[in-house]
Structure formats: C-alpha cells, structure tokens
Amino acid sequence: MCVPAIAFFIVFAYCPLPGTWIAFTNFNYHDGIFGSPFVGLRNFEFLIKSGQLWNLTRNTILYNVAFILLGNIVQVALALMLNEIRSKYFKKISQAVMFLPYFISVVLIGVIAFNLLNYDTGAINALIQQTGGDPIKIYSIAGLWPIIIILFHLWQSTGYGSIVYFAAILSIDDSLFEAAAIDGASAWQRIRYIILPSLKPTFIILLLFSLGGIMKGNFGLFWNLVGNNASLYGTTDIIETSVYRMIISQNNFTTSTAVGLYQSLFGFALVMLCNWIVRRINKDYALF
Amino acid sequence: MPSSDVRPAATAGTTVDRTENVPNPGKVKADRSDYAVRGISYTVVTIFTVICLLPFVLILSASFSDESKIREHGFGLLPRGFSLEAYEFILKSPRQIIGSYVVTITMTVLGTAIGLFIIAMTGYALQRRDFPLRNPISFFVYFTTLFSAGLAPTYLWIARDLGLRGNYLAVFLQLLMTPWLIILMKSFVRSVPHEITESGKVDGAGDFWIFLRLVLPMMKPALATTGLFLALGYWNEWYLSSLYLGSTVEFKPLQYYLYNIINTANALKSSMAGNNVTITQLPTNTLKMASAVVATGPIVLLYPFVQRYFISGITVGAVKG
Numbered sequence: 298m299c300v301p302a303i304a305f306f307i308v309f310a311y312c313p314l315p316g317t318w319i320a321f322t323n324f325n326y327h328d329g330i331f332g333s334p335f336v337g338l339r340n341f342e343f344l345i346k347s348g349q350l351w352n353l354t355r356n357t358i359l360y361n362v363a364f365i366l367l368g369n370i371v372q373v374a375l376a377l378m379l380n381e382i383r384s385k386y387f388k389k390i391s392q393a394v395m396f397l398p399y400f401i402s403v404v405l406i407g408v409i410a411f412n413l414l415n416y417d418t419g420a421i422n423a424l425i426q427q428t429g430g431d432p433i434k435i436y437s438i439a440g441l442w443p444i445i446i447i448l449f450h451l452w453q454s455t456g457y458g459s460i461v462y463f464a465a466i467l468s469i470d471d472s473l474f475e476a477a478a479i480d481g482a483s484a485w486q487r488i489r490y491i492i493l494p495s496l497k498p499t500f501i502i503l504l505l506f507s508l509g510g511i512m513k514g515n516f517g518l519f520w521n522l523v524g525n526n527a528s529l530y531g532t533t534d535i536i537e538t539s540v541y542r543m544i545i546s547q548n549n550f551t552t553s554t555a556v557g558l559y560q561s562l563f564g565f566a567l568v569m570l571c572n573w574i575v576r577r578i579n580k581d582y583a584l585f
Numbered sequence: 586m587p588s589s590d591v592r593p594a595a596t597a598g599t600t601v602d603r604t605e606n607v608p609n610p611g612k613v614k615a616d617r618s619d620y621a622v623r624g625i626s627y628t629v630v631t632i633f634t635v636i637c638l639l640p641f642v643l644i645l646s647a648s649f650s651d652e653s654k655i656r657e658h659g660f661g662l663l664p665r666g667f668s669l670e671a672y673e674f675i676l677k678s679p680r681q682i683i684g685s686y687v688v689t690i691t692m693t694v695l696g697t698a699i700g701l702f703i704i705a706m707t708g709y710a711l712q713r714r715d716f717p718l719r720n721p722i723s724f725f726v727y728f729t730t731l732f733s734a735g736l737a738p739t740y741l742w743i744a745r746d747l748g749l750r751g752n753y754l755a756v757f758l759q760l761l762m763t764p765w766l767i768i769l770m771k772s773f774v775r776s777v778p779h780e781i782t783e784s785g786k787v788d789g790a791g792d793f794w795i796f797l798r799l800v801l802p803m804m805k806p807a808l809a810t811t812g813l814f815l816a817l818g819y820w821n822e823w824y825l826s827s828l829y830l831g832s833t834v835e836f837k838p839l840q841y842y843l844y845n846i847i848n849t850a851n852a853l854k855s856s857m858a859g860n861n862v863t864i865t866q867l868p869t870n871t872l873k874m875a876s877a878v879v880a881t882g883p884i885v886l887l888y889p890f891v892q893r894y895f896i897s898g899i900t901v902g903a904v905k906g
Contacts, residue, residue: 298706298707298709298710298792298793298796299706299707299711299718299722301703301707302703302704302706302707302726302762302767303722305703305758305761305762306729306764308747309759310733310734311729313733313734313738313739313741313742313743314734315738316737316738316739316741316742317734317735317738319737319738319741330741375633377626378625378626378629378630379626381622381623381626382623382626382630383623387627387630390634391630391631391633391634392896393889393892394634394637394638395633395634395637396895397637397638397641397885400884400885400888400892400895401821401881401884402820402821402823402840402843402881403821403823404821404823404841404843404844404847405644405840405843405877405880405881407844407847407848408644408843408873408874408877409640409643411847411873412640412643412644412660412874413640413643413660417656417659418656418659418660419660420643420659420660420662422659423658423659423660423661426659452640455633456633456637457895460896483618484618484621484622485618485622488622516824521844524848537736540735540736540737541828543737544736544737544740544828545827545828550737550741553736553737554737554738556735557734557735557736557737557738558735560735561733561734561735562732564732568731584727585727
C-alpha cells in the first residue's frame with residue numbers, strides 16, 4: 298500500500314540527491330553530472346570570497362527572524378482578542394475573512410502589490426498626490442522593501458497562524474477561568490496569569506521549530522513582490538530567489554547547486570539542533 | 586477539535602481551589618477592565634478583518650474602472666468611473682483564459698483524486714500497528730523534509746534526465762503529495778479505531794479491501810481537509826509551471842497565466858492577439874486587474890463553503906504529526 302508513495306519520493310526526492318555532486322564540479326551539459334571536471338571546493342570559495350553567500354544568508358536569516366518574532370507575537374495577540382469576542386457570528390465571520398489571504402495564490406499578492414505600490418497608477422501614490430505630495434518610486438527604493446515584505450507576510454499569514462494559538466487557548470481547562478471569575482479576576486489578570494502562562498510551551502515550541510527552518514525562505518512571496526528587479530536585490534535577495542534566478546535566466550547550475558547544498562546542510566544542522574533543544578524541554582514535543 | 590496535542594503542560598501543575606456551591610460562576614459581574622479588553626478586542630479584530638479584505642476591494646474596483654481615469658488619478662478603493670472595457674477585452678478573445686481554466690481544472694480534479702487516494706492509503710498503512718515497516722517508511726518520507734537536493738539538481742533530473750521539460754506531467758506529478766500531508770493524514774487516521782481493521786481481518790478481508798470498504802468511509806473529514814490542501818496546491822500552482830513549462834505550452838496553468846499577464850507586457854498583448862490591437866491601445870492597468878479577478882474569482886466564491894476544513898487541518902498539522 299505504501300508502494301506508490303515510496304516510488305514518488307524515490308523519484309522526486311531521492312533520485313536528485315546524487316546531483317548535488319555538481320557543486321564540486323565545473324558542470325557542463327555535454328559531459329553530464331559525473332563527467333564534468335572536478336574542481337573541489339572552488340565553487341564555494343568563489344561564493345564566499347564574492348560576499349554573495351554572506352549576503353544571501355544574512356537576508357534569509359534576518360527576514361525569517363523578523364517573520365518568526367513579529368509573526369508569533371501578532372498571532373498570539375490576535376488569538377487573545379479572538380478569545381475575548383463573545384458574539385459567535387462576529388467571531389465566525391472575522392476568522393473566515395482572516396484566512397482568505399492564505400487561501401489565494403501568491404501571484405495575486407503580487408497583483409495587490411502592483412496595485413498599491415506602482416509609480417504611475419499605484420493606490421498609495423494616488424493617495425499621496427491627492428493630499429498634495431510627490432509620488433514615490435517605491436519599486437526602486439531598496440530600503441523600503443524589508444518593511445513592505447514583512448507587512449505582506451503578516452497580511453498573508455497572521456490569520457492562519459493565530460488559529461493554532463486560538464486552539465491552544467480553547468484547550469485550557471475551563472475550571473481555571475471559573476475559579477478566576479469567582480476570585481474576581483479582571484480580564485487583564487485572566488490573560489496575564491492564566492492564558493499567557495498556558496500558551497508559553499506552545500509558543501516556545503512553535504518558535505523553536507520555526508527557527509529550525511530559518512534557512513528556508515518564502516520564495517513565492519519574495520519573487521512575486523520583487524521578481525527580477527535588480528535595484529532591490531541588496532535588501533531583498535534570499536537564497537531561494539537567487540538560486541531560481543541563476544537557473545531560469547543564467548542557466549548556471551554549478552553555483553546554484555553549491556548554494557542549494559550549503560542551504561540544505563546548514564538547514565539540516567539547525568533542525569537537528571532545535572529538535573535536540575525541544576527534546577530537552579519536553580520529550581513529547583520532539584519530532585524524532 | 587483534536588487539540589489535545591496542543592494542551593500546554595503548565596496548567597497541569599496548577600492547583601485550583603474549587604469553592605463549593607457557587608451559583609453559576611459565569612454570571613459574575615464583569616468589571617471595567619473586562620469591558621476595556623472586550624472593546625479593544627472588537628476594535629482590533631474588526632480593523633484586521635477590514636485590512637484582510639481591502640486589497641480584494643482594490644482589485645475589484647480597479648477592474649471596473651475607466652482606464653483613462655486610472656492613468657490620470659491612479660487606483661483607488663472605489664472604481665474611478667465605471668467601465669466594463671477590460672472584461673469586454675477578455676471576453677473578445679477568451680481562448681487563452683479558457684484553455685488555462687481547462688488545464689488547471691483538469692489538473693486539480695485528477696491530482697486531488699489520485700493524490701488523496703495515495704496519501705490516504707499510505708497514511709493508513711503507516712498507522713497500522715501490525716505493519717512492521719511503518720517506522721522505517723515514515724522516516725523515509727519524513728527525511729525528505731530534512732534534507733533535499735536543492736532546486737538545481739532536482740530541476741536537471743526532472744527536466745533533462747526524465748525529459749519532462751515542457752510536459753504538464755512535470756507539474757502534475759510533483760504536486761501529488763507532500764510529506765507534510767502524509768504526516769497530517771497519519772495523525773487523522775489515528776482516530777479510526779484499530780478494532781475496525783481487526784474486525785475486517787477476522788472476516789478474512791484483505792488489507793486493501795479493509796482500507797477501501799471499512800476505513801476510507803470513516804475518514805471523510807480527514808479526506809476533506811487533506812483534499813482541500815491538495816486542491817489548493819494545484820489551483821494556486823505557478824512556480825513549477827514557470828520552471829518546467831515556461832513558454833513551451835500554449836495553455837499555461839491559470840495562476841502562471843496570471844503571473845505572465847502581470848509581469849510581462851508581451852503576455853498581455855499576445856493573450857489579446859485576437860483583437861488586433863497594439864499594446865498602447867490596450868487598457869493595460871484595468872486589464873491586469875480584470876485578469877486577476879477572472880483567475881481568482883471562482884476560488885474566492887468557493888471559499889466560504891470550504892474554509893472550515895482548513896481549521897481542522899491547521900490545528901492538527903501545525904503541532905505534531
């Protein structure tokens with residue numbers, strides 16, 4: 298019964314693994330993966346010396362740190378507020394609407410960005426001009442993009458992410474709240490002394506697991522917001538976008554394989570580390 | 586809601602003194618801070634809900650706007666003027682977009698059906714206590730999330746060695762399943778009592794028969810949730826298409842079609858080629874927005890009916906497989 302799934306993973310996940318050898322060669326189509334000349338670690342040397350690897354690593358990690366920290370804080374806050382809402386109808390509708398951004402394709406997020414931000418007809422520039430200001434060339438100011446990308450990320454994922462915390466709040470023993478109500482605890486005290494402490498383990502564990510994935514970028518979001526816009530690379534280029542571009546527009550398989558292998562190894566070590574920490578905190582939560 | 590996995594450990598140690606004979610504790614009078622917290626909650630949730638909706642309003646309004654007014658004043662929250670010009674353009678040469686719809690719908694229906702069946706079968710087998718290989722195979726599947734070859738070797742393998750460049754199969758096959766969906770299914774199957782399998786075995790039924798006749802009918806909620814994620818993967822697909830299909834196929838999957846309309850001026854023109862117009866004559870701005878509406882509209886309309894399956898998937902899958 299497992300045969301189709303096993304075949305799938307062999308073909309699409311395990312068979313490409315030997316191809317990582319390309320990272321140590323000067324690959325050309327004619328000689329193939331194992332026929333191309335072996336160059337040792339030269340590809341990595343080049344990536345390190347040119348500063349490219351450092352720049353990509355820094356961007357990928359900084360974006361993820363911002364996504365994880367801001368994301369989790371906003372999600373917890375939203376879950377707390379959802380929990381305070383008494384009207385069932387209101388809660389249902391607002392939750393449904395909050396998931397919507399996660400449901401649509403990331404291409405549409407690119408369309409939304411174009412609608413809001415473009416220089417000639419963008420809604421934000423239209424608003425600036427209406428109030429008498431000068432339009433801003435948002436697509437060429439690299440410094441603005443970390444904020445824009447973070448905001449779009451929050452827009453896309455907050456509603457979805459808050460559900461996990463909301464579920465955790467719902468699973469808190471009701472008798473705690475009843476006891477607190479008898480003791481005359483206020484809403485602040487309820488949040489401060491019951492809900493937040495109860496959420497702490499969930500929070501820490503989700504945080505640790507997302508830290509394990511800190512080397513993986515949200516390619517779709519970055520590519521649809523920034524794409525081939527070279528003037529923004531300094532602040533927006535992450536590992537995934539750079540690898541994708543090397544393949545699509547430069548046919549450069551050696552460097553892209555080297556970057557990919559570096560990402561896989563680094564990421565693997567991080568997951569192992571985070572899992573080890575989780576295991577020390579609470580064995581039941583560890584992945585393996 | 587199967588959220589027992591999420592239950593935080595901290596509450597376990599807290600002792601609570603329960604007073605006897607409390608008349609309906611829910612009715613304890615709310616003090617002022619309760620109202621403040623509630624007021625803030627309603628306000629912030631409302632604002633956030635509106636922010637989630639606004640971009641959709643922007644795009645919808647823009648698609649019904651007058652192109653000349655957009656060029657003069659830019660996009661706004663309300664339509665600038667009112668014009669159906671953009672939609673008329675799309676309707677005049679609907680070949681491309683209809684083709685894209687056919688490709689995407691075919692892939693979504695077939696992919697979801699086949700993928701779901703395989704995932705359910707695998708999830709069931711990996712959950713069977715009497716299946717000796719379940720741990721090695723689970724790890725075999727799970728390992729692919731820990732370490733991957735990366736994009737470049739994968740691309741070379743599939744495009745060059747398997748010869749799937751320009752073939753819809755390159756997109757279709759890769760989306761059939763993910764390790765995460767198999768893990769999700771596995772934790773769903775846990776809720777199907779083992780006695781079901783046992784009773785089937787006693788009756789002399791084969792494993793496949795037990796799965797098909799006894800287990801599968803009990804897994805409807807799990808199938809709905811997993812199916813929704815699979816279908817969404819196919820419907821929103823643009824990435825694999827950009828890698829493996831590029832411009833080699835006439836009819837691109839819907840979201841990749843939209844991607845091209847937005848990002849390359851030429852795509853807009855060639856898509857509207859039937860109209861014999863030059864690019865300057867096209868209402869490019871409103872046309873882009875109308876294309877977005879046509880490519881996204883149906884799935885948004887479907888959304889209210891399927892969103893509840895989302896929630897169960899998130900709460901089960903996010904915590905632990």
